[in-house]
Amino acid sequence: DAGVTQSPTHLIKTRGQQVTLRCSPKSGHDTVSWYQQALGQGPQFIFQYYEEEERQRGNFPDRFSGHQFPNYSSELNVNALLLGDSALYLCASREGRNSNQPQHFGDGTRLSIL
Amino acid sequence: SQQGEEDPQALSIQEGENATMNCSYKTSINNLQWYRQNSGRGLVHLILIRSNEREKHSGRLRVTLDTSKKSSSLLITASRAADTASYFCATRDAGGTSYGKLTFGQGTILTVHP
Secondary structure (H helix, E strand, C coil), X not given: CCCCEEECCEEEECCCXXXXXXXXXXXXXXXXXXXXXXXXXXXXXXEEEECCEEEEECCCCCCEEEEEXXXXXXXXXXXXXXXXXXXXXXXXXXXXXXXXXXXXXXXXXXXXXX | CCCCXXXXXXXXXXXXXXXXXEEECCCCEEEEEEEEECCCCCEEEEEXXXXXXXXXXXXXXXXXXXXXXXXXXXXXXXXXXXXXXXXXXXXXXXXXXXXXXXXXXXXXXXXXXX
């Protein structure tokens, strides 16, 4: 039973470029959340998708956008990249929109902005 | 923004000793979760404690929750070198609109020396 998978594992971009990160949730999970983790910090919530809609959003600018597909997989898009966007981007999935179940995390995508 | 503080920021112990990490938070919560992160990897869920629970055990892990003080502790007994990692507490806010968003602390770096 595959867990949460993310691609790519590493990515290098330059300022001003755009990037798309991908996530496949754990089998049976329909809710996907994205987090940004800067070096030495705890993860910060970006947004959550359920039934192909953004249900909740953290304190991130509109440059960060996402999408959820009918098979529950998800993408995170970041436009006009800034140096400060360099971070580990984590995807988490869970069964149910509002359940008390723990979230399962992927290994993340390490994004470096030059 | 981070939910609260974790204490200590770093902890260094010998194999076989117990490790205790503390977490404080600011809002009313639905549950509190502890995660482990090995260097550069994703987060692994350790234990979830609901707001109406005071203590929970899982193997060598013991978690306590004091909602009146808005604090939690994680105890790892008989530590092993393989327990070396960063440990994060994360809270899920109470209320129907939280949709399961997790707010993380900044983490405790645990080093267990063989």
